[in-house]
Amino acid sequence: MKMNCKKCGNDINELDLTEEQKFEIWGMVKQDLKLFATKKIIDDFGLNHKEAKIIISHINSEFGKCNCCENDELNSENIECQKCGAFNYNFTEPIFNSEFCSSLEYSLDFDNLGIDNVVGYWCDGVDCYPNDLKSLSKENIKKHKKVVTRAWIGKGGQGIYEMTIKFGKQSIQNYLSGLNLIDCIPDGEPEKWIKIEPENNKIQVSLK
Ligand SMILES: [Zn+2]
Numbered sequence: 347m348k349m350n351c352k353k354c355g356n357d358i359n360e361l362d363l364t365e366e367q368k369f370e371i372w373g374m375v376k377q378d379l380k381l382f383a384t385k386k387i388i389d390d391f392g393l394n395h396k397e398a399k400i401i402i403s404h405i406n407s408e409f410g411k412c413n414c415c416e417n418d419e420l421n422s423e424n425i426e427c428q429k430c431g432a433f434n435y436n437f438t439e440p441i442f443n444s445e446f447c448s449s450l451e452y453s454l455d456f457d458n459l460g461i462d463n464v465v466g467y468w469c470d471g472v473d474c475y476p477n478d479l480k481s482l483s484k485e486n487i488k489k490h491k492k493v494v495t496r497a498w499i500g501k502g503g504q505g506i507y508e509m510t511i512k513f514g515k516q517s518i519q520n521y522l523s524g525l526n527l528i529d530c531i532p533d534g535e536p537e538k539w540i541k542i543e544p545e546n547n548k549i550q551v552s553l554k
Pocket residue numbers: 351352353354355356404432433
């Protein structure tokens with residue numbers, strides 16, 4: 347289906363994106379890697395460069411915020427801005443996002459794990475782009491109940507760890523219904539939900 351943008355007059359292709367495609371393309375736009383995002387659109391959808399560029403220019407990088415004006419009240423996907431008439435894809439925020447990853451990073455308390463050789467460790471980041479983006483689909487979360495990604499951990503926060511994030515009842519439910527995962531990070535009692543094997547550069551965290 348084609349839509350028309352009243353602001354620039356271009357016809358817009360409706361995009362039927364999988365969760366992974368959406369996550370990847372939107373992630374590139376947010377990081378200002380528009381050339382890569384354009385190339386991906388060309389490759390994945392067989393569109394020409396001009397069509398792909400038009401698509402990219404209508405992806406707003408933050409849900410709600412128009413790509414053309416100050417309006418920040420866009421409340422659904424594929425929407426025309428009520429103020430300036432510009433078309434916005436207005437993708438809803440992925441659930442496994444950088445905000446969740448940084449909350450998780452700050453919740454990792456290695457000093458109170460009861461393991462002497464990780465006292466003084468800290469986490470310098472959890473990668474919100476797992477190698478296997480397909481693992482972020484709702485079907486996969488439902489089936490495998492986990493996401494495997496990377497985290498930077500150590501005394502200087504720089505060792506590269508394989509991090510397995512296990513989903514519990516509440517987090518699966520939140521994921522499937524599009525709700526925030528931050529509330530599913532346990533508070534306190536780190537020994538109950540964090541398992542670390544520094545000798546293998548592995549860590550496992552269990553969400554609620
Ligand atoms: Zn436009």
